[in-house]
Amino acid sequence: MLLCLIQMGNLTRRKPGRPVDPPDGGWGWMVALTGFVVCACSYGVMRSLGVFFVTWQDYFSVTAAQTGLIQSIITGVLNLAGPIAGALSNRFGCRVVVMAGGVISSTGFVLSLWASSLSHLYLTVGFLTGFGYSLSLITTMATIGRYFTTHRLRANSFASIGNSIVSFAFPPLFQYLMDEYTWRGALLLIGGIVLQVAGFGALVRPIVLKGDVTPKCDRTGDVIIKQSSTNGEKLLENSSTAESTPHTTRETVMRKLSSVIDVKLLTEPRFIVFGTAVFLFGFGRFVPNIYLVPRARAFGVEEYPSAFLLSILAIGDIIGRASVVLLPEWSRFTRVDQYAVNIFLMGVVTLFAPLAKTYATMAVYSGFYGLLMGGCVPLLYSAIAEIGGANRISSSLGIAMFIRGIGNLAGPPISGWLRDITGSFDATLLEAGGCMVLAGLLLSLLRLPMFQNTETEEDVVEPEMGTLCRRKPGRPVDPPDGGWGWMVALAGFVVSACSYGVMRSLGVFFVTWQDYFSVTAAETGLIQSIITGVLNLAAPIAGALSNRFGCRVVVMAGGVISSAGFLLSLWAKSLFHLYVTVGFLTGFGYSLSLITTMATIGRYFTTHRLRANSIAAIGASFVSFAFPPLFQYLMDEYTWRGALVIIGGIVLQVAGFGALERPILLKGDVTADKSSENVQESSPQSSRFPDKINVNVTTEKYSLTKVILGKISSVIDITLLTEPRFLVFCVAVFLFGFGRFVPNIYIVPRARAFGVEEYPSAFLLSILAIGDIIGRASVGLLPEWPKFRRVDQYAMNTFLMGFITLFAPLAKTYVTMAVYSGFYGLLMGGCVPLLYSAIAEIGGANRMSSALGIIMFLRGIGNLAGPPFSGWLRDITGSFDATLLEGGSCLVLAGLLPFVLHLRVFQPTKPENKVEEHEIDGTRLSLLATEREESSTASTQGHETSVVIKETAF
Known part of the structure; x- marks a missing residue:
């Protein structure tokens, strides 16, 4: 088994392939879906942590300022660690960094379970979670920028709207979790939610663009060939000369630093101006959010109406993020210009905010500011891709977020100082509005000839989105017997652990259910029988769905369905409810994910098939030791209902790991999607016909039974x-x-x-x-x-x-x-x-x-x-x-x-190939005959002859 793990190698990092233009769609939409989840699990969770602050303040006996510092640490670390995220993405690949960020941020919440002081939360919920958020969020948004050109804004809008949508759902959910399971249990559950980022991170497939800098060296070591990112010229450098040239310490450090993050961006005038504008935007961005409610209270508005102003702002934020995709892109009014106008308008409405002295005018201001702020986020990511280029977006986004983070940290204290010395909230609004207006005007300077970029992104043809979860059929191959198959085996390990491993451990609930519902042991044990029975009996359905929709989609759907079975058990009022949810629903989901995964492993391997199946199957055995005491602990701490919710979160990992199951087209696969009019292409013998022969296949009438069997055979x-x-x-x-x-x-x-x-x-x-x-x-x-x-x-x-x-x-x-x-x-x-x-x-x-x-x-x-x-x-x-x-x-x-x-x-037995000879225009054609005959007529230059085409099926 150790040998198998060694052979897996560095599989999560995609090997550099042929450089391509940004596809502007295709798999990029799956990366955008990951961005949606990452934004929801980062900014969406961050915005909702306020429900814990009063509880933490009372529990640890600290001030509100000390408690609020947690939010500042998360936001600060998220932005300030941007360059680190960009460097790690360039060094190890985007997929690894996003998945690692999900694990780290989830760990921050899980480790808070043992918090004994607020300082503990500073380190876990603050620093650790913020750093994980930075890795996953910055890297995902950078990868989206690499996949898109024309539709970049649409993709960024779709991704960033995730945090706005969950900002409505998470606060009441977190409050409910805190009421039911205490704040420690709630943080544990939130950690499970955030862990979904690790699974969805598998969807962030690296892409090699034509503009990427790809240093190459031949095996002899004599010549180093560097690919220029500007004009594509190859620069040849003698390695012995390069090694013998003396470098100063500064040059060495800069060279090492440039290998992981493009620091040359800081020498480009366009990027310097853009970075200054982003700093000013970050300096004034959050001031209205902070002082909107206190200012309304100062004008005598009641507590709940004042708080509702933030809800109005959030509604505007959602509308802004969703509607910004409607903005077209003109050659003379690019995304940078649109971002500049958006910031400028945010500043203008904020400069007029002191005039809003009634609740109605405050509500109008909140709506407009939220609308503009929502549109600003997707435009920012799109503008960064234009400024730095798609091939350098990891570096440019990391640096820009770092600069914005400094502004986010410096802005609120300065505005608070202005509030203290002036005694008025109007000064803070004027200061913020002035910063944003100046940021917008600065960006307009980029229109000047001296700041014009001579490099433009190439126009690319927009592809259709297609079926994204099912890999497009490529060239049929033999089973690779390794390679990506080891990642599929890893997915099998997780699926096996979350299916059979969980099933084997459900016995710890049986006595509790027996007492709670006042039923017999036989009635309780029927749940286990239903899960096992449905898992196996639904196997043909799983196979048919896999053949019809592709393995990836079926496994991910199975993970969601089985997780939903546990989650819906939260409202169980009878054992029959558990029969339906934990029994039938979970069993059906298990069948979809487990059967499809093991079938996919079988398609990837030949010689090492047993070894791969061993890795996958051992997952259930390993967790069979850990899950029973864990489930008992969860049941003791959070009741059996809460324990089932947490188990649902564990099982949901199948949906994320299912993304690893890349479909593969084998040479023996039957491609039934070819039309009858292209019979020459579908038959291996058809290449022997001259181009001038047209083959017209006669259609045979089938009985109802044959039609039904044909439909069934199309899926299984x-x-x-x-x-x-x-x-x-x-x-x-x-x-x-x-x-x-x-x-x-x-x-x-x-x-x-x-x-x-x-x-x-x-x-x-x-x-x-x-x-x-x-x-x-x-x-x-x-x-x-x-x-x-x-x-x-x-x-x-x-x-x-x-x-x-x-x-x-x-x-x-x-x-x-x-x-x-x-x-x-x-x-x-x-x-x-x-x-x-x-x-x-x-x-x-x-x-x-x-x-x-x-x-x-x-x-x-x-x-x-x-x-x-x-x-x-x-x-x-x-x-x-x-x-x-x-x-x-x-x-x-x-x-x-x-x-x-x-x-x-x-x-x-191998079928005997009968050779039939036919003469067409004096040319003798030898055709292979098999069992099933299809009559066709071949006509050429007034001559007709009957040709029998037979197909061999193994």
């Missing part, structure tokens, strides 16, 4: 059910599911029947779980021989499981029971990765989704039928030995059946 390959090899394997898997869980269910009751104490009996399941982990981890070391493939290894594993279970009745002491538990767990752990690998061999990698869906459905039927039947045997015999013998027999038979596939009758 039901022809698998006609293949003898697949049918035999299905029977084996059904028998495996029928007997698989019998030892798990009855091992503890049987030990108790032999007089073993309660805790030692329960520890037998822990021994089984330890064996399960070892089995899943070690099975990846199994080699594959041509004569003993994964199907055979799976069969042998299943046979051994049954064999030792047949001898389990002989285990009548605790030691022998523990030995059996360990060996059975070891084999059961190895069985799961082997099963997924065997399915890929039986059905083929290109039909993995369909094969896995059908087989998991059949295994689900076995899982549902096996335990009741074994329970019936226990009742009529009065002994647990009968159940073990029944389970062992099923497993032995399931292990023997796959060996039948070695018989010649079950061996896949």
